[in-house]
Amino acid sequence: MRKVTMADVAKLANVSKSTVSQYLNKRYEYMSEETKKRIAEAIEQLQYRPNVIARSLKQKSTATIGVIVFNILHMLTTQVLRAIEDMCQQHGFHVIVCNTDDDPEKERQYIDMLWAKQVDGFIIFPTGKNVDLYKKMIEARLPLVFVDRTVEGIDADAVLLDNERAVQLAVRHLVDQGYKHIGLVAPPFAPHVVPRMERIAAFQRALCEARLPVEKEWIIAERVNHISERLDGLLHQNKLPEAIFAINDLTLMEVLTFVKKHQLSIPNDVALISIDDVPFASVYTPSLTTIAQPTFEMGKKAAERLFMQMNGETSPQMFRLAPKLIERDSAKKRGF
Amino acid sequence: MRKVTMADVAKLANVSKSTVSQYLNKRYEYMSEETKKRIAEAIEQLQYRPNVIARSLKQKSTATIGVIVFNILHMLTTQVLRAIEDMCQQHGFHVIVCNTDDDPEKERQYIDMLWAKQVDGFIIFPTGKNVDLYKKMIEARLPLVFVDRTVEGIDADAVLLDNERAVQLAVRHLVDQGYKHIGLVAPPFAPHVVPRMERIAAFQRALCEARLPVEKEWIIAERVNHISERLDGLLHQNKLPEAIFAINDLTLMEVLTFVKKHQLSIPNDVALISIDDVPFASVYTPSLTTIAQPTFEMGKKAAERLFMQMNGETSPQMFRLAPKLIERDSAKKRGF
DNA sequence: TTTATGAACTAAATCGATTTAGTAAAGGAG
DNA sequence: CTCCTTTACTAAATCGATTTAGTTCATAAA
Numbered sequence: 001m002r003k004v005t006m007a008d009v010a011k012l013a014n015v016s017k018s019t020v021s022q023y024l025n026k027r028y029e030y031m032s033e034e035t036k037k038r039i040a041e042a043i044e045q046l047q048y049r050p051n052v053i054a055r056s057l058k059q060k061s062t063a064t065i066g067v068i069v070f071n072i073l074h075m076l077t078t079q080v081l082r083a084i085e086d087m088c089q090q091h092g093f094h095v096i097v098c099n100t101d102d103d104p105e106k107e108r109q110y111i112d113m114l115w116a117k118q119v120d121g122f123i124i125f126p127t128g129k130n131v132d133l134y135k136k137m138i139e140a141r142l143p144l145v146f147v148d149r150t151v152e153g154i155d156a157d158a159v160l161l162d163n164e165r166a167v168q169l170a171v172r173h174l175v176d177q178g179y180k181h182i183g184l185v186a187p188p189f190a191p192h193v194v195p196r197m198e199r200i201a202a203f204q205r206a207l208c209e210a211r212l213p214v215e216k217e218w219i220i221a222e223r224v225n226h227i228s229e230r231l232d233g234l235l236h237q238n239k240l241p242e243a244i245f246a247i248n249d250l251t252l253m254e255v256l257t258f259v260k261k262h263q264l265s266i267p268n269d270v271a272l273i274s275i276d277d278v279p280f281a282s283v284y285t286p287s288l289t290t291i292a293q294p295t296f297e298m299g300k301k302a303a304e305r306l307f308m309q310m311n312g313e314t315s316p317q318m319f320r321l322a323p324k325l326i327e328r329d330s331a332k333k334r335g336f
Numbered sequence: 337m338r339k340v341t342m343a344d345v346a347k348l349a350n351v352s353k354s355t356v357s358q359y360l361n362k363r364y365e366y367m368s369e370e371t372k373k374r375i376a377e378a379i380e381q382l383q384y385r386p387n388v389i390a391r392s393l394k395q396k397s398t399a400t401i402g403v404i405v406f407n408i409l410h411m412l413t414t415q416v417l418r419a420i421e422d423m424c425q426q427h428g429f430h431v432i433v434c435n436t437d438d439d440p441e442k443e444r445q446y447i448d449m450l451w452a453k454q455v456d457g458f459i460i461f462p463t464g465k466n467v468d469l470y471k472k473m474i475e476a477r478l479p480l481v482f483v484d485r486t487v488e489g490i491d492a493d494a495v496l497l498d499n500e501r502a503v504q505l506a507v508r509h510l511v512d513q514g515y516k517h518i519g520l521v522a523p524p525f526a527p528h529v530v531p532r533m534e535r536i537a538a539f540q541r542a543l544c545e546a547r548l549p550v551e552k553e554w555i556i557a558e559r560v561n562h563i564s565e566r567l568d569g570l571l572h573q574n575k576l577p578e579a580i581f582a583i584n585d586l587t588l589m590e591v592l593t594f595v596k597k598h599q600l601s602i603p604n605d606v607a608l609i610s611i612d613d614v615p616f617a618s619v620y621t622p623s624l625t626t627i628a629q630p631t632f633e634m635g636k637k638a639a640e641r642l643f644m645q646m647n648g649e650t651s652p653q654m655f656r657l658a659p660k661l662i663e664r665d666s667a668k669k670r671g672f
Numbered sequence: 673t674t675t676a677t678g679a680a681c682t683a684a685a686t687c688g689a690t691t692t693a694g695t696a697a698a699g700g701a702g
Numbered sequence: 703c704t705c706c707t708t709t710a711c712t713a714a715a716t717c718g719a720t721t722t723a724g725t726t727c728a729t730a731a732a
Contacts, residue, residue, distance in 0.1 A: 005718055016682045021720055030680050047472075052452040053393050054718035057687045062389065064432070064453075071418070078414055082407070085435055089442075094450070096400070096430045099421055106425075114430070116388045117400075136383075256619040280616040283592040341688055352712045357690055366710050390688035394717045 004046045013042035024050060056118065065143075065306060066114035068098045068107060068124045075249060075276065076295055077125065080147060083299025084123060091307060093120070104129035115142065121306045126151050128192035143309035145302045149194040150318065157305045158318045159298050161275075163198035164205075166291045166323035167245075170273045171206035173289070173325055174243045177333040179271055182207065183218035183234075183241035185227055185251045199247045199275070215241075227254040228261070235262060243267070243331060246274035252288075272330040275323070286329035294321045340382045349378035360386060392454065401642060402450035404434045404443060404460045411585060411612065412631055413461065416483060419635025420459060427643060429456070440465035451478065457642045462487050464528035479645035481638045485530040486654065493641045494654045495634050497611075499531050502627045502659035503538035503581075506609045509625070509661055510579045511546045513669040515607055518543065519554035519570075519577035521563055521587045535583045535611070551577075563590040564597070571598060579607035579667060585614050588624075608666040611659070623664035630657045 006024075010017045015035060022031060023039045042048070056062045067084055069077045085095050096119065098110040104127045111122065111133055121143030126134070134154045137144050146158040174182055184203045186196055200221065204214050218241050220230045231254075234240045246252040252274040259266060266272050266286055277292035298321055308314045342360075346353045351371060358367065359375045378384070392398045403420055405413045421431050432455065434446040440463045447458065447469055457479030462470070470490045473480050482494040510518055520539045522532055536557065540550050554577045556566045567590075570576045582588040588610040595602060602608050602622055613628035634657055644650045 003718095007718080017719080018682055018684095018721080019680085022681090025720085030678085032680065035680080049448075049452050051393075051454060051718050052449075053389060053398065053454045054687090055720070057387075057389050057393055057689085057718080058720045060687080062453075072408070072414055072421070073418055078408055081433075082409055082435065085408075085433065089434075092449075094432045094434070094453070097417075097421065097433045098425075098430070099418065112385075113388075113428075116385050117430070118387060118389045253615075253619060256616075260619055260621060260623075278616070279589075280592075280614070280620070283589060283596055284616070285596060285621060287596075339688095343688080353689080354691080354712060354714095355710085358711090361690085366708085368710065371710080387688055390717090391690070392717095393688080393719085394690045396717080 003051075004048045006048070006050070008046055009039065009042045009048050012046060013038040015039065060118070061120055062118050063092055064094045064096060064117075064119050065121045065123065066096045066098065066110070066119045068100060068110050068114075068122065070102045070125050070127075071099050072097065075278070076148070076293060079295035080299035080302070083296040084303045087300055087303035087307075100125075100127060102127050108133055111137070120310060121145075123147060123302045123306055125149065128152075128194075143306050145305045145309070147298060147302050149192070151192075155316045157302075157309065157314070157316050159302045159305070160318065160320055161195060161293050161298070162320035162322055163195050164202045165320075166275055166293075167199050167202035168206050169323060169325045170245050170275070170291050171203065171210065173327070174245070174271065174273060174331055175210045175212070177243075177271070177331060179243040179331075179333065180212060181215075181218070181241040182212065182243045182245060183215075183220065184245050184247065185231075185255055186219075186221045186247045187251065188223055189221050196247065203245065203247075224250055224254050227251060228258045231255070231258045232262075240270060243271035243273070246272070249274065249276035249278050252276065252278065266330050267332055271333070277326055281326070281328060284330075286332075289328045289331040290326050292324045292326050294323065297321055339387075340384045342384070342386070344382055345375065345378045345384050348382060349374040351375065396454070397456055398454050399428055400430045400432060400453075400455050401457045401459065402432045402434065402446070402455045404436060404446050404450075404458065406438045406461050406463075407435050408433065411614070412484070412629060415631035416635035416638070419632040420639045423636055423639035423643075436461075436463060438463050444469055447473070457481075457646060459483060459638045459642060461485065464488075464530075479642050481641045481645070483634060483638050485528070487528075491652045493638075493645065493650070493652050495638045495641070496654065496656055497531060497629050497634070498656035498658055499534035500538045500541075501656075502611055502629075503535050504542050505659060505661045506581050506611070506627050507539065507542035507546060509663070510581070510607065510609060510667055511548070513579075513607070513667055515579040515667075515669065516548060517551075517554070517578040518548065519551075519556065519580045520583065521567075521580055521591055522555075522557045522583045523587065524559055525557050532583065539581065539583075560586055560590050563587060564594045567591070567594045568598075576606060579603075579609070582608070582610035585610065585612035588612065588614065592620075602666050603668055607669070613662055617662070617664065620666075622666050622668075625664045625667040626662050628660045628662050630659065633657055 006017050006020050010020045020039055023036060067081060072078055072081060088095050096114060100107040107127045108130050123145045125148045126146050128149060128151045131153060134151060138156060144156050146156055148160060150158045186200055190196060207214050220227060222230055244255055246255050255272060264270055273289045275291045277290040281288040281290050301319055342353050342356050346356045356375055359372060403417060408414055424431050432450060436443040443463045444466050459481045461484045462482050464485060464487045467489060470487060474492060480492050482492055484496060486494045522536055526532060543550050556563060558566055580591055582591050591608060600606055609625045611627045613626040617624040617626050637655055
């Protein structure tokens with residue numbers, strides 16, 4: 001039951017390996033119909049399957065890319081990944097997926113191993129902590145696109161949400177509805193988590209622009225399990241803001257848990273808006289007003305840039321994709 | 337800027353390629369400390385990275401598996417996939433992910449291409465329509481595990497939910513709460529979609545067991561966009577069942593949309609229970625009683641079986657993993 | 673008749689590792 | 703001093719394709 005190789009096909013068809021190879025690569029120019037038919041028959045008869053590994057070795061390309069994400073369980077990731085896979089399918093590429101859980105050591109290992117596996121490029125949601133490695137990849141001209149975060153000092157393609165705009169959309173919407181006391185809920189400050197820092201900074205800017213005071217107490221940046229404690233505190237002191245802006249789906253869940261625990265009514269007791277258009281936004285009561293990230297476009301753009309890099313057509317660039325306000329009922333002022 | 341190969345390292349360290357290879361594979365038995373050091377230095381100095389493709393060609397193993405799913409956007413898939421990836425990481429394997437959208441043609445292409453890429457095994461959520469191909473894989477002793485669905489006539493490992501049990505849990509819970517008029521909501525009948533058919537059949541059995549009549553009108557198996565029409569119809573005739581069992585997350589969403597549209601109250605107007613513990617189940621109002629699939633265990637089991645097959649230790653087997661009732665508030669009878 | 677041209681192939685090198693079979697040198701036994 | 707073992711390596715074959723540089727044969731041009 002040995003594996004069938006090209007040599008076997010060649011022997012059966014009574015031609016050389018070279019000719020079989022030409023046939024498989026559709027270089028038919030100088031090939032008689034007769035020969036083509038014999039090869040086709042031999043392939044069929046032997047049930048021959050080319051070994052792509054051997055071909056990759058010679059051609060120095062594997063038609064495979066590595067996608068390194070924090071966690072596919074996260075909705076943003078899943079959607080971006082799906083878009084990337086669709087693009088790859090169209091180009092005959094395959095996708096190897098790796099989860100880092102935001103651990104730089106895991107990230108380093110994955111990059112090393114996939115690089116050794118000769119992947120043709122990487123799309124990475126970077127932890128941001130392996131600067132030396134990112135640099136080496138760029139030096140080696142290994143196609144590389146960052147998604148969601150940039151890394152300071154690394155001159156690579158990056159596809160990000162326009163966080164400034166996303167926050168503007170959220171805050172302006174709340175302000176337009178007549179809310180003046182607006183709080184923000186986020187995970188803890190972490191300098192390398194670009195979108196988080198950008199959103200928090202943009203929030204303060206947006207408040208200023210609306211001529212609203214920035215209340216320190218209403219900027220809650222805590223580990224998820226501490227968020228509800230902080231909110232509890234505010235509630236008991238009767239200092240809850242009129243509206244809460246959750247900077248992502250995770251923190252949104254915390255706010256919803258808090259709201260449910262105290263049987264508060266949205267938007268009467270607190271209005272709510274968040275980044276990430278969670279799947280249940282429209283069936284929730286009230287339906288949730290959100291800022292949707294253009295996740296599929298992000299994935300598509302990342303893949304496009306990667307392919308462009310493979311063709312050597314580009315110099316590094318940063319892309320800020322536009323978020324979209326999806327107006328529902330969780331941030332409607334009574335009477336509006 | 338040529339790529340550094342083992343030959344370069346060998347030359348610099350003044351040893352043969354063979355010795356470098358031994359070193360890399362940690363076959364240190366007959367190697368002097370001196371030589372080891374020289375090789376280590378040469379590797380460091382040249383920044384040598386072994387080419388895993390070349391190694392794979394010789395060793396006939398790629399340490400890569402293919403995971404073919406319907407759609408990673410689906411929660412079940414994402415979670416199973418995550419568990420598979422974790423297991424693979426522990427074993428030094430990588431995962432290539434493919435989405436078929438339940439299209440047999442796409443499935444066939446992916447299997448063909450990944451097979452040609454010499455993946456060491458497959459975990460597949462099968463469309464069920466490529467029986468000839470599945471058979472060939474098994475003949476070729478290509479490790480293969482099915483997840484979520486089995487395929488009739490194919491003797492392969494399969495990891496499935498214990499659908500009978502899942503439905504029993506749901507129906508018995510409703511019955512225990514005092515509900516007597518129970519409806520089911522599902523996507524359309526499709527013989528090859530094993531879990532769907534099993535759940536619908538089990539539902540009828542469970543009703544019988546509870547000595548409840550099986551009302552044809554209350555078994556709704558329709559394309560998702562037609563489900564709400566059917567429910568509307570029942571509502572207008574005042575024939576809505578007391579409780580609805582949604583067989584998966586997709587249909588659950590339809591039911592929730594319907595409930596919201598008519599401003600019905602759960603569980604007073606209709607009680608609700610579903611398979612798939614959706615992420616918002618606990619923050620929804622009322623919180624949703626669900627039957628959780630053991631998604632991570634399913635992924636883990638599938639990967640375990642695949643590795644066992646690679647070691648040639650197994651004969652095909654079917655695994656039915658246990659669902660779990662998560663009791664919340666959407667199926668509580670008033671007064672209970 | 674000789675030479676040139678083009679069609680239809682093929683032999684052998686190559687990709688970058690692993691592995692088998694073997695060699696050279698040192699040390700120990702008899 | 704010879705022979706055998708063991709240590710520490712190496713040469714060359716191999717994996718299964720692709721690709722380059724030919725070769726052979728038939729036909730056409732000079």
